[in-house]
Amino acid sequence: MNQGVKIATIGGGSSYTPELMEGFIKRYEELPISEIWLVDIEAGKEKLAIVGAMAQRMWDASPYDVKIHLTLDREAALKDADFVTTQFRVGLLEARIKDERIPAYYGMLGQETNGPGGIFKALRTVPIILEIVEDMKRLCPDAWLINFANPSGMVTEAIVRYGKWEKVIGLCNVPVMATMIEPALIGKNPDELIYKFAGLNHFHWHKVADNHGNDVTMDIIEKMYEEDNGLPKNIFDIPFYHEQLEQMKMIPCGYHRYYYRQEEMLEHALEEYQTIGTRAQQVKQTETELFELYKDPALNYKPEQLQQRGGAYYSDAACETIASIYANKNTQLVVSTKNDGAVPDLPADCVVEVTAYVGGQGARNVAFGTLPTAERGWLQVMKAMELLTIEAAVTGDYNTVLQAFTINPLIPSGKTAKRVMDELFIAHKEYLPNFKATIEKLMAEGIEVQDQVASHLDLIEV
Template sequence: MTGIKIVTIGGGSSYTPELIEGFIQRYDELPVRELWLVDIPEGKEKLETVGALAKRMVKKAGVPIDIHLSLDRKEALPGADFVTTQIRVGLLEARAKDEEIPLKYGVIGQETNGPGGLLKGLRTIPVILDICKDIEQLCPDAWLINFSNPAGMVTEAVLRYSNITKTVGLCNVPIGMHMGVAELLDVEADRVHIDFAGLNHMVYGLEVYLDGEIVTNKVLDLLSSGAGMTMKNIVDLGWEKEFIKALNVLPCPYHRYYYQTSKMLEQEQEDLKEKGTRAKVVQQLESELFDLYSDPNLAIKPPQLEERGGAYYSDAACRLIHSIYNDKRDIQPVNVKNNGAITGIPADSAVEVNCIITKEGPKPINVGELPVAVRGLVQQIKSFERVAAEAAVTGDYHQALLAMTINPLVPSDTVAKEILDEMLEVHKKDLPQFFASSV
């Protein structure tokens, strides 16, 4: 049969309409024959709602994409060319705990950074590795495109603890930075190029170009003069002008947690009192989105979806799949095995770096040494990801404690143990590897 088969695990996500829109827009060059949306029984209602909207979108666009819904990934996977994963183990209730508990201890509560990022990784990695086993058996030639967070840690685990080699981790932060810089410069996005390098949610723009000319200093001046560039889920507190000038590279929005820790912590604690955690805000946004999705007259992606912090994830996935399928050889920032692209990071570790996208997959563009000002922080976070991935796979409490303690957002081993013990307990049902002996 002609055309390709794509399986999206976590298909009941509120982001899925963006994925559908991306496939529709690219159909002439990316002939998707089948799209399977897969979810778990707890997500059945959302899957059916999103699936019905997906079918309306495809019908309105007049493209022959067959949409299938399933609660069994083993039914969906055979013959897949691409598998995308966008899962949230424990749902938004788990995210709320990840964000709220660290704040009790005076520590940043954020779903992909610090203690929250660790616990999300501990819950997510075993499930992704189970998916990898099914891919190995049912569609061994498929590409795994993961944008489940923490994407860097998940990619690290897939590279180290599965037999999947055709895997790419994806994040919307670089595309958001790209669009943000274009907005700062008041130009079309296709005129801007950024040399990205680092890790997931720890990526830097080493140089910024406009029409091929370096404009890094101009962008940093704009950024430090009050011009905003952040994401829906990260408050923009501005930057100290002298600091940005000294840093001399473009930080990503998540760097606020590391360079403005006390201010971000204070803001989170205020937000918790006034409106609850970000997870609570997202629950309300999701409720409103699914009300929209339920409208039988809606047959497009609603613009309100861009209010979610992960907007553009799905479009980035469509762009990546399109480029692999068509051997585009364009440049995109993705999470892949380093293979020496960034000096000082192990060759077999995951990094987020500009790659040439080919039919054989992404080819990392050599960066060499990162600037000394950022190198240490990147290496520290990579150590955290490595140890955390091992803890997720083995269920080793001591490795989990080590990971928590070496994370730069956690102030001491004592605080690390207190937070870890409480978070392991509240997430017990989603962390069987840590409680196997007591079951």
């Protein structure tokens, strides 16, 4: 790549953008950026202006001369870009509120990337990411796409499987936080431990060894019951059963609580739904406070409050990935990428989340090997659910969505699940053009959203 790197960020008005800028500033000597284009949609115009001005202040406070461009024109942003990062949310936080509240109304878990909400977030996001890929084929065919738009694993799978775009890496902050926090639990520095991750985005496990090759996974597990376990801010902290972790001898992703302690996690989610509001409603308040901070003309650094947002370190992981590709650093990272045999329990051509060395040719996976019986079964069911969801997003087929709902472990199958699904279709009708005929049919049948907050949000958007 030539000197003077152009970065295009889709969803540039995100509250995470200051962290992205901080990461690029920190790595400028190895990643000489000349221009950054932040692009958003009309509905995000105000936030783009606020966060864009702050981003420029951050660069102006640094020793580096980098220009921030703000635009609603995606093609202008993508033209001749070297790297494209994606951090957009179709339907904004209002859509996430619906994803969480509508299932909760019926006593079902509502969550951004798991259960009914995760499926519908993918249905809204996949068609847009595929449009972006088609634009990239015309405007920046040599660029790398670094995705952290959720559900990150499914979005990355869609890019590879249906977009036919190989130069893509998906990211998540959960593995980053584990590798940052766990070493201290056993009195080690991060560079003294060797990590191996395997699974799917928000559904992985990992093992840990020291630099002498001794497995220390169980040592960390024991300390997890005594110390801060490094959960992201958006996951309710209820312990895994010690006996289960002792049997698997691996550390589950924090999101596995939704599956291993489903009863308790659902109880907590429903309590929030009935009192302080769902996680999305809480995040909306946090975002309002963040953007008030970002308006301060004296603020030229990432505020500490951003750590409360729930996705801390996503952006820094993106910066490290980009720098590693640009400088061929072969940095060890945890990424969503094509399996290629790293996890033999899944097909070689599907996307998995694994430890990999990232350099000029992208990710070179570290082989994990076959998973134990229980984890292998979970993994294969979840990948099947993901593939059905992605296929439905592309084809607009209602029956395929129903299949994805039926096999999702967090959705009790039956008439209530189908009712939740139908209401989510109605609630998100503006963002599901591939399902236009289905939605018209449901509306003709008189399907309406029963949760009053979700109904009110829908009216506002229309």
